[in-house]
Amino acid sequence: MSQGKHLPSILVPHHKNTSNLETVVMPVPDVVKICMSQSIGAPCKPLVAKGDHVKVGQRIGDTDAFVSAPVHSSVSGTVTDIVQSRGGMGGMETLIVIETDKKQEVSEEVQIPHVTNHAEFVKAVRDSGVVGLGGASFPTHIKLNPKNLDECDVLVVNAAECEPYITGDNRMMLEQGQDVLDGMKLIMKYLNLKKGIIGIEENKPEAIENMNNLIQQNGFDDIEVLALQSRYPKGAERVLVYEATGKVMDAGVLPAQLGVILDNVSTVAIIAEFFKTGMPIVRRRITVDGDAVAEPKNVFVPIGTQIADVMEFCGGYKKEPKKIVMGGPMMGRATNSDENVTMKNTGSLLAFGKEAAEVKVETGCINCGRCISACPFKLMPVIFAEAYNRKDVERLQKFNVMQCMGCGSCSYICPARRPLSFVNTLAKGMVKEATSK
Amino acid sequence: MEKQKFHSNLIVSNAPHIVTDADTTKLMGSVLLALAPAFVAGVYVFGARVILLCAVCIIASVGFEWLYNYLAKKPQTVGDLSAAVTGLLIAYNVPANFPLWMAVIGCFVAIVVVKQLYGGIGKNFVNPAITARIFLFISFAANMSTWPLPRMAETTDATTGATPLGILAEGGAGAKLPSNMDMFLGFIGGSVGEVSALALLIGGAYLIWKKVISPIIPCAFIGTVFVIALIYTKSFHMAVFHILAGGVMLGAIFMATDYVTTPKLPSGQIMFGIGCGIITMAIRLFGSYPEGVSFSILLMNICTPLINRWSFKRYCAGGANSGK
Numbered sequence: 001m002s003q004g005k006h007l008p009s010i011l012v013p014h015h016k017n018t019s020n021l022e023t024v025v026m027p028v029p030d031v032v033k034i035c036m037s038q039s040i041g042a043p044c045k046p047l048v049a050k051g052d053h054v055k056v057g058q059r060i061g062d063t064d065a066f067v068s069a070p071v072h073s074s075v076s077g078t079v080t081d082i083v084q085s086r087g088g089m090g091g092m093e094t095l096i097v098i099e100t101d102k103k104q105e106v107s108e109e110v111q112i113p114h115v116t117n118h119a120e121f122v123k124a125v126r127d128s129g130v131v132g133l134g135g136a137s138f139p140t141h142i143k144l145n146p147k148n149l150d151e152c153d154v155l156v157v158n159a160a161e162c163e164p165y166i167t168g169d170n171r172m173m174l175e176q177g178q179d180v181l182d183g184m185k186l187i188m189k190y191l192n193l194k195k196g197i198i199g200i201e202e203n204k205p206e207a208i209e210n211m212n213n214l215i216q217q218n219g220f221d222d223i224e225v226l227a228l229q230s231r232y233p234k235g236a237e238r239v240l241v242y243e244a245t246g247k248v249m250d251a252g253v254l255p256a257q258l259g260v261i262l263d264n265v266s267t268v269a270i271i272a273e274f275f276k277t278g279m280p281i282v283r284r285r286i287t288v289d290g291d292a293v294a295e296p297k298n299v300f301v302p303i304g305t306q307i308a309d310v311m312e313f314c315g316g317y318k319k320e321p322k323k324i325v326m327g328g329p330m331m332g333r334a335t336n337s338d339e340n341v342t343m344k345n346t347g348s349l350l351a352f353g354k355e356a357a358e359v360k361v362e363t364g365c366i367n368c369g370r371c372i373s374a375c376p377f378k379l380m381p382v383i384f385a386e387a388y389n390r391k392d393v394e395r396l397q398k399f400n401v402m403q404c405m406g407c408g409s410c411s412y413i414c415p416a417r418r419p420l421s422f423v424n425t426l427a428k429g430m431v432k433e434a435t436s437k
Numbered sequence: 438m439e440k441q442k443f444h445s446n447l448i449v450s451n452a453p454h455i456v457t458d459a460d461t462t463k464l465m466g467s468v469l470l471a472l473a474p475a476f477v478a479g480v481y482v483f484g485a486r487v488i489l490l491c492a493v494c495i496i497a498s499v500g501f502e503w504l505y506n507y508l509a510k511k512p513q514t515v516g517d518l519s520a521a522v523t524g525l526l527i528a529y530n531v532p533a534n535f536p537l538w539m540a541v542i543g544c545f546v547a548i549v550v551v552k553q554l555y556g557g558i559g560k561n562f563v564n565p566a567i568t569a570r571i572f573l574f575i576s577f578a579a580n581m582s583t584w585p586l587p588r589m590a591e592t593t594d595a596t597t598g599a600t601p602l603g604i605l606a607e608g609g610a611g612a613k614l615p616s617n618m619d620m621f622l623g624f625i626g627g628s629v630g631e632v633s634a635l636a637l638l639i640g641g642a643y644l645i646w647k648k649v650i651s652p653i654i655p656c657a658f659i660g661t662v663f664v665i666a667l668i669y670t671k672s673f674h675m676a677v678f679h680i681l682a683g684g685v686m687l688g689a690i691f692m693a694t695d696y697v698t699t700p701k702l703p704s705g706q707i708m709f710g711i712g713c714g715i716i717t718m719a720i721r722l723f724g725s726y727p728e729g730v731s732f733s734i735l736l737m738n739i740c741t742p743l744i745n746r747w748s749f750k751r752y753c754a755g756g757a758n759s760g761k
Binding site for chain 2: 332
């Protein structure tokens with residue numbers, strides 16, 4: 001299967017240095033700090049208290065809020081503290097500090113779920129704690145429970161992995177390809193979807209081949225692989241929906257409203273794993289790379305591990321780290337300290353030395369229009385920047401600033417090094433504020 | 438609890454954390470490189486004085502920009518090479534025997550008056566090199582229309598001659614024009630950098646290949662000149678003559694593609710290129726000057742905000758969000 005029409009995109013260096021490195025399990029660290037805000041929704045309330053003994057897979061945080069997912073312990077050990085600290089999402093959050101006993105005893109709560117219908121399936125997915133592992137961390141069970149379920153007919157699995165450096169999804173498809181297909185089959189079965197599409201960028205030929213072989217071996221003729229151009233940002237939700245189905249997805253619209261269920265490939269595979277073992281999401285495959293890392297690796301990291309522990313497992317820093325990015329270099333978040341901990345949505349940890357970490361000096365706009373031709377949604381970042389400076393909300397709205405998804409293509413391509421993508425984010429905030437009054 | 442030493446003073450900045458190598462300096466460097474074949478052709482055709490002229494113009498332009506920034510206490514911008522490009526283009530737009538002090542005045546007009554007084558790079562509304570050329574043309578008309586002969590010229594007693602367009606304007610249909618092949622290679626009289634269409638096309642192809650410029654404006658500009666010439670003269674030979682003569686190639690490839698002063702969107706760029714072509718041919722065919730490329734680019738530069746306004750509206754209405 002190949003594509004028809006394409007949205008504008010840019011070429012970014014791939015840096016897929018770790019794509020051939022099999023995922024290794026790192027030893028359990030001495031201490032983990034598990035953040036209660038692991039999803040885009042409401043933070044969880046701790047279900048354990050200081051001094052409690054916890055086991056692997058035990059539910060330690062949950063909430064009644066609609067948009068939420070429970071949090072489970074990734075280790076066995078003792079809760080030594082519950083602190084307010086800066087978490088992976090950037091704000092002050094509740095962290096449960098667990099001193100590990102290294103025994104990794106599995107909790108009695110870990111039971112293989114038995115489901116017979118859609119409602120039970122959705123509940124089981126919520127129990128697994130799975131959120132969008134591509135980075136957005138939207139609770140998956142909500143995506144699998146759309147209001148217009150009977151209008152949905154296709155499952156699109158996002159395995160584009162268009163961000164540079166990250167190879168976790170590639171490894172997932174090579175190491176756990178069967179889980180990916182089983183997860184897709186589960187979702188397609190309970191949501192009554194007729195077709196499954198796995199979108200993979202062409203720069204992962206081994207993954208494409210492996211998935212095609214597995215599809216053939218299993219005789220799944222309702223699942224197919226869609227080879228995507230190796231360009232950025234083919235893995236953005238709205239871009240992938242268009243490339244896979246030809247449907248135009250506006251900002252603020254969920255894929256389900258267009259009849260599409262879209263999930264990240266790792267999300268899908270973790271669901272399959274949960275239905276096979278009953279183990280909720282307690283660890284995650286993380287690509288550790290960047291020019292300051294001695295031995296770049298793909299590592300299974302318990303959720304809540306401090307970045308410094310992961311780096312130590314990867315041979316430590318070969319030069320003084322000046323910037324550490326959680327997630328890909330295009331949309332990931334720079335963290336202020338390697339004392340911070342990994343999250344469910346941490347797909348990669350990239351440590352950069354002085355030169356790569358340097359923030360480039362902004363110079364004057366030369367009106368080249370590259371930001372306009374780079375934008376997948378044909379927006380005009382250069383106009384947004386100008387209107388934002390004049391606080392011209394009307395102009396921002398007229399040129400559809402709210403359609404920006406923050407992919408960063410405009411900032412990447414700008415020869416004057418202007419932080420256009422960031423200004424778009426500020427401009428969206430300005431419009432939101434003005435329209436909510 | 439901790440034996441480890443953490444790195445807690447990391448740089449926190451907004452995504453994306455990587456940027457393209459192609460910054461303003463790289464783009465301007467590519468333009469300089471693309472102008473090199475025309476430099477070689479100019480030196481070959483008009484001799485070593487071209488080297489001196491180009492060097493003086495580049496040094497003067499960079500110097501004026503440096504001095505202006507220094508005196509105005511602004512961040513130094515000479516490193517982006519845009520002043521060097523402007524300087525070289527000014528040298529390309531004057532005759533090879535042009536007095537150096539006049540060229541320096543042209544550089545002053547381009548860099549200080551047109552560019553820096555309007556706010557520096559990206560803020561000028563007309564192309565500095567084009568404006569300087571017109572300024573010099575009006576101020577020093579005699580020097581700007583005394584053309585040294587190319588080394589291939591057959592006469593031995595004269596040192597200056599006319600450009601092909603000059604011959605055409607004065608002599609009408611009966612004049613002896615150089616062959617189109619000589620004009621393509623550049624064995625004709627004219628400004629330093631504009632004579633060799635071949636050299637300019639090599640540079641243009643490089644810029645298009647490197648995606649530094651889009652081919653839209655050059656194609657629209659040259660295409661329009663060709664079509665109008667074809668319709669007016671009803672001669673294929675004369676249509677080719679018109680695109681090879683004067684500053685069409687230099688203007689279309691290197692000056693009508695200046696990012697700052699031309700439309701941002703493809704739809705606007707088509708309008709811009711066609712407009713340049715029409716004005717150029719109107720001046721050549723009906724005006725009192727033999728050549729109109731620089732005036733056409735200047736006038737279309739002035740129209741650019743209007744064209745942008747029109748094309749932005751149109752682009753926005755046809756954007757992603759309205760269903761492609």
